[in-house]
Amino acid sequence: MKVLVNMQQIEVSEAGLLTQALHLFGATPPFAVMVNEEFIPKSQQEGFVLKEGDKVEVLGAIQGG
């Protein structure tokens, strides 16, 4: 099953677990996650199931003014 993670196409198993997608992408703590522009808190990420074509955003710290 294909999903987008930070605009990169990632192939995940049919189980479609978010945590698998994050691992395959190489998400580095600390990070926050959105799926289809909805914030998924850490407490809800385990067991969260993705669908074909879902857009995952993995965000981390960056410089800011």
Place this chain on the structure above:
Amino acid sequence: MRSKLDIYGTKLDSRMLIGSALYPSPKVMQDSIVASGAQVVTLSLSRQNPTKVGGQSGGENFWEIIKSLGLHLLPNTAGCHSVKEAVTMAKMSREIFGTDWIKLELVGDDFNLQPDPIDLVKATEILLSDGFKVLPYCTDDLVIARHLVELGCKVIMPWGSPIGTGKGLLNPYALRAIRERFPEVTMIVDSGIGLPSHAMQAMEMGVDAILLNTAVAHAQHPDIMAQAFKGSIEAGRLAYEAGAMVERESASASTPTLDSPFWHQA
């Protein structure tokens, strides 16, 4: 004893808040932040790129450097154009950085990055009710400031001039009005500061603190400019607390003229 800056109950000695963006290198950023004496640093969120060093969005171990400084973190919602975007970004920031503080930026127009006043108020209400300590970046509009204060903001951050312009205080009258109208609120002038004299001007009128980034990061010698701002902000605050003389229209001799060599009684 010198008064301290109060941000939602956190008392700080430094009245300078500094940004972490636009520096020529991570080392210059680190040196400049240290030179500024700031106790609060702003930062933001962006997509991670696992190919970058440390895997973080900021690259070159930005996060490691920021953590090592041990300062209070003030995440911003830069780049957000809607209430939903800003609220979502605030929630993600809270989870990553472990702070309820949020510099709420809600862009109304990309030309001058002016905050959208209406959506800013809406987003502030949502975030305050969710337990955030909101530091709203707003214009110098007195009525918008009043709405933010009435919602429960203990801090307001009106602009001096648009972000990154270095134009200083475009409307000192408006800033002075906000200061006088809301004496109990912590007022931080944020954006548009270019010179230490701009910062000092704001502090002399009773503004509580200055938040700046570009003025330091884009200086030819950022760490030295950071020191200059540190001095000017401290001097401006001292001047405010000292109570400046009253400006006069006519001259008043400072040297006594009575019995001076060529003085004649009229």
